[in-house]
Each structure stands twice: as C-alpha cells, then as structure tokens.
Amino acid sequence: MKPPSLRRWVPSSRALAVAPPFLWLGLFLLLPFLLVLKISFAELQFGIPPYTPLAQFQEEAVQLSLHLRGYILLFTDSLYAATYLNSVKMAGVTTLWCILIGYPIAYYIARSSPAVRNLLLLGVILPFWTSLLLRVYAWVGILRNDGLLNKALMGLGLISSPLEIYRTDLAVYIGMIYAYLPFFILPLYANLVKMDLRLLEAAYDLGARPWQAFWRITVPLSAPGVVAGAMLVFIPCVGEYVIPEMLGGANTLMMGRVMWNEFFNNTDWPMASAVTCVMVLLLLVPLALFQYNQVRAQQPGGRR
C-alpha cells in the first residue's frame, strides 16, 4: 500500500479509464465553446481577427472589457427572438413527423426476421453513403416548379399549375424530415429490438388485445428510444443551415442562416458568437438536463 499522501497524486485506474472521453469533450466541446463565449463579449473591429481582445494591459492596469452589444441587440431586435422561436418550431415539427414516420419503420424492422432486418437497416443507413449536400440538392430537382414532382403530377393531369413547394417552409420540412429520419429510426430500433417479447405474451395472457399490449407495454418501454431519437433530430435541426439555405425561401428564418449571415456577410463575429451562446444556453442546456434526468429515471429499469 502506498501512503495516503502519495496515493492522492497517483491517478486511480478508474480515473484513467474515464479520462479519454472527458479529455475529448474538453478539447473539442468545452474549449471551442469557451472561445466562442470569449468572442461574444468582444467588440467588432476591422482587422485580423475582426474583434477586440477582452483583456488589455495599459498603464500598469489590466483592463477587462466585456462588450454586451451582441446580447443587447439579441434581446432588443425582435428578429432574433422570432428566429429562435421559428427554429424551435421547425425543429419541433420535424421531430414530430420523424416520430410519426420513424416509429412504424423502426418497429417493423425490429420485428422482422434477422435476415430481413439487416437488409432493411442497410436501407436506412445507405443514404449516408452520399453527401448530404447532394441529397438535398436532389430534393431541389424534385420540388422545383419545373421539377420531377410537378412534372409527374401535371403529366398525370392531377394538377394544372405547378405546386409551389420549392423555396417554402414546406420544402424545408420535407428536406429536414428526410435527412434526419435515420437518426430517429436507429436509436429507436436499438431499443425495440432488445425488448423482451415475452412481456407482450404476458400482456395477451392477461387479457390485452395486441393493440392494447402495444400501447401499454411496447410504447412505454420504447420511450427511452423515442427520446434518444427525438434528441438526435431536434438538436441539429434547431441549428440546421444547409437545408433551409437550399430549400427554404427568403423568409424562412432559422438560427443557422442568421449565424451564417453574421459571420460571413456582416463579418460580425461577436454578434454571431452571441447568437450561438444564447442558443446553447436556451436550448441545449435544458435539453441536456432533461436527458440526464431521463437517463437517471431509466437506469434501474435498464437492468433485467
């Protein structure tokens, strides 16, 4: 045994085991976030970098100046509030549709025979082999006024003038649901496939019809999978840039586009950083807490 005073300085094997993920998160999540946070309190200036340093040493004094222009603008200009709300709404609706479409798909895959199951899973994953940009661009071709969809519908005589979908919110929804559906299906599938089917038999045995057993057993037990999948859809959707940019109209307000504009069109790094920081605090922190509670509530139930 080492003396206690010495042992304190030697990391335990447990600490070493959990170190890599913490190191990773610290280096690639926390550190960049702190940099963004720093920039958000700076003042815009011309030059490289296009913002002022926070601390300056002048006349034998360290001057720390926190500029709040970005934050003040965020809370005074209603455009930003509207954009936040709209982003949340669009991400929320997308998530809801992903649940409605993805649940039956995940359920069907999980209940298929193992051979069919792998084939179907491959079908879900396959789109990832092409770039997102290409896939979204394909939707432009489909949804445009003279695109595939309108041509087909008009050719069939179902409509006389083209449907205006391209460059509307509807197009953004279609693109986001399409792009994020696999992220919902996969975690839910992983949950559903490990469910003990004898529980359903027990429910039938106790008088539950198949759909009653589904509602009272399968749905509650798959809730963690639904939550995990919904998170994976909702969080990136809130900050989504590519899809609203390529499919959305000029008035499709989303955080990703606002950030892009501040960074690249206005070169206003502090403003863009403030937008980012507020988004993280407003959305991601509550979600992270929610997730943490979910995990804790599920933990003991995870045994069995």
Place this chain on the structure above:
Amino acid sequence: MTDSRSPAPHNVDPDEFVKLVDVVKIFGDVVAVRSVNLSVRRNELFALLGSSGCGKSTLLRMLAGFEDATSGRILLDGEDITAVPPYRRPVNMMFQSYALFPHMTVEANVAFGLKQEGVDRAEIHDRVFEALDLVQMAGYVRRKPHQLSGGQQQRVALARSLVKRPKLLLLDEPMSALDKQIRQKTQIELVKILEQVGVTCIMVTHDQEEAMTMASRLAVMTEGQIVQCGTPQDVYNFPSSRFVAGFIGSTNLFTGTIVVDEPDHVAIESEALTRPLYVSHGVSEPLGMEVHVSIRPERVEVSRARPTGDYNWAHGMVSHMAWMGGYALYQIRLDSGQTLEASVPSLQLARMDAPGIDEEVFVSWTADSATVLAT
C-alpha cells in the same frame, strides 16, 4: 380467493376438466408435439415432465394460446378453446422468467389483467391486495420488479396470474430462476397456495424432483409424445419403459430372457447377474423374449454374507462409494462386469460396518423391488 365464476354449464367429467385430443404441433418440418392425448382433473396440479426439446413447452404454449395447434382439439371445462386467442382464454400463465412489466409497480403489474377486463377500480384494488396478501407481498406494492429478489418476483408473478381467477393456471418451469437453496421451500409454499386457491394447474418442468414434490399427477414426455402418465409414486415405482425408469430417478437396468411367466410372477435369466431374477408380477410375454428389469438403487441391499435364496442376488466388488449424508451411494462391479448402484441408508451402514472400496459384497433385492420393462 373465492370462486366467483358460474358452475360449469356442461356436465363436464371432473376427471376431464382439461382435455387434449390428438394435439399435434408442427413447426416447418419439425414435429414438436405428435398426437398428445391428455386429461387433467379439476383442481389438480399436473406436471409435464421432460428434458428440453421434448415438446412440453410447446404444449403449454398451446394451452395458453400462444401457439396454434396444427391439428387436434383442446377442451377446457367442456369448452373447445383450440381457436380462442390468448387474451380471451380463462387461462393465465406464470412465465419462466416471470415476465413482470419492468415499467410498472408491483400493484400495477397485478392490476393489469383486471384493468383489461374492465373491473371497476375499487374491486381492482381489493382483489389486487387479496392476491398480494396470498403470496405475502402486500407490503411491496410500490416497488418496481427490479427492486425485488428472485423469490419475490416469482410471488408477484404468481399473484398476477391468480388475480383473474383463471380456470386453468399454467406454470412454466416455476423454479428454474431460483437459487437451489430456496427452491425446495418455495415448491412446498407454492403447492400450499395453489391448494388454498383451489385452481387447476399444469406445470412444465425438466426437474423430476420438482415434479414429484409438487404434482399430484405427472406425464413424462419425450420426442413430442407422452410416454407415461400417473401419480409420481406410480411412475416412479412402475415405470413403463427404460426411458421413464432412467428419467425419473436413477435405476439399475438388466437385460435378460423370460424363463418362467406365471400370472403372479416371472423369472428372468440375465447374464449380468449370478442368480436369475424373480419378479412378483406377471408380464404375459412369450417365453424366451428379451426384456429389461429395473431395480432402484434404494431397493438394493448390500451385505457381506452370501444370500440364501435361489433368486435375486449377485456377487461383486465395491468400485466406488460416495457419502451423501443421509445415505451412501455404492457402485458395485458385479462378476459379469456390469456396474450396479445401491444406496444404503446411514443407519444400516453403521450397523454393518461399511464395506470399503475393493471389498467383496453381495447385493440382493426382494421380488417386489424389480419391474419388468418390455421396451
């Protein structure tokens, strides 16, 4: 629990409360159950006994309604339930892994079946507590299944399967998930509860001791068929085949030919034994036919003195001895080379000054200790 259901509308023979007629189950090209006929009496605890893959679980699942019979009929209380879906059968099952709903409390688990039935809330509450009281789990209503020990989970599962007052209760390997130490105690407790409730019960087990301890009657299954059916004593004492004799308890089997066959006794010559076998029951088989004789180890007497009779003894040498506490298990190599097993009670062992390994001994048995098996 009192019986609230109406008396059987038909004049059902109480000996045929549950009746299986030519039940067959085929999965693809595998015959899981081949033509089973079986009658279970009202309020008896019946055991289906067999090793894994013998079709006993499939038979149980057909009784529960989880599998459709390929052909044949299943009758419960005079009613044909062959095509009735599981959720409409007055049959409840206690699953091998208990299958308690992990997201529900003990109370919600037990109440589940009553809620499905649409029983009103006050009655659900009363009946749930009544059932949990019966299994002494009323103090655990708020717990989730994972907060209970294996034995407690089993009792909740039992309460859940009894609360709907099923006409037939099915137990799928009820003890297999329990530690060996608490198994025996639980077996007796379970039987007591079932007797108290007065429910007809069919259990499936691979453990012959469990079947003998718990069941009033049992059926031994192999390869999708019932090979023998009767009380544990009957099946143990009078196995109908070599398979049953070997499956229920251990036994010594000797092959021989019939030399005398009278209504009250039969004599059999066996090369394995020094003297012919004399069995106090007739077999009505032709003379000279090859048969097998089963002698249970506990029926074999070991002695140093040469037996006086002309029948039912042999000479051999102790090749192995295992001390089991209450008795000793001897393996004795007979002169013919065949090994015979004998279990000798400790008391007798002490009186005779226990023979050790390589000592010469005589083994003998009475005429009513042996059973002749034609197959």
